[in-house]
Amino acid sequence: MIKKILNLIFPTTCCMCGKIYSNWICPKCYLDIKKELEFKIIDEKNFRIFFIGFYEKQLRQLLLKFKFKDSAYISNMFTTLIMKNEQFVSKIKNYDYIISVPMFKKNKLIRGYNQTETLAQNISEKIKVDCLFDILTKIKENKKQSLLNEKERVENVKNVYSINNYEILKNKKVLLLDDIYTTGNTIKECIRTLRKAKIQKIDVLVIAKRN
Ligand SMILES: [Zn+2]
Incomplete structure (x- = not known):
């Protein structure tokens, strides 16, 4: 009912x-x-x-909009696209938790939201896999990866993440979520950190991968 009323006031748009x-x-x-x-x-x-x-053409445009303008609602569309492929969904459903790549707290406060968390929440609701927030956290502020060369990028992400609750992750299957996979340094560091909690399995879900 509330959803219906909200839809009348703020109709969903393409x-x-x-x-x-x-x-x-x-x-x-x-x-x-x-x-x-x-x-x-x-x-x-x-x-x-x-x-x-x-990460090209229209998908790139949508991800840029999603990231740099106040357009978190686009996460709903990405989720819709995912849900249209049953085979894909049946594979990403096979996890205990979704964990999104975290932002440094101060940066999240400045921006007002973490778009990857919004995406994780949307996907989690649809595929019925629980989302864990604040279990993997970013404890150090580092430079923007896009401003660095290959060698600096590896150094830049080292030890910037931390786990708050080891017990909850033990023997679990985790799907790590981010919007784009580029060189993979950030994601690999998240994985390295999460493995310290003796998880059973970890894989990665992103909207787009750089070709
Ligand atoms: Zn349209």
Whole structure:
């Protein structure tokens, strides 16, 4: 009921064209972006990466908007796109927890939200896998990875994450979530940190992977 009233006041719109549409992406825009969707799984050395497309064209535009403008609502559209692929969903459902790559607290306060948390929450609700926030935290403020060279990037993320509750993670299957996978240094450091809690398995879900 509340949802229905809210929908009347703030109707859901297509994240691509802005038309009022209930499911965050209208059929016309869906046909358009569908051509870009890959729904791939790539095996890294000791984890897998699930992603829905490459970081280019419209998906890149949407992710830029999602990240740099106050557009957290786009997470709903990404979730809608994921939910349309049953095979993909059946694989990412197979985890005990979703954990999103954390931001440094001060930066989250300045921005007002962490867009990856919003995305994690949305996906968690739909695929019915619990989200854990504040279990993996970022304890040091580091430089922006995009401003550094390859060697500096590896150094820059070292020991910036910490675990608050080891017990809850023990023997669990964790799906680590971020919006984009680029060089992977941030994600690999999160994984290295999470493994200290003797988790059973960890894989990664991102919206886009850099080609
Ligand atoms: Zn549209």
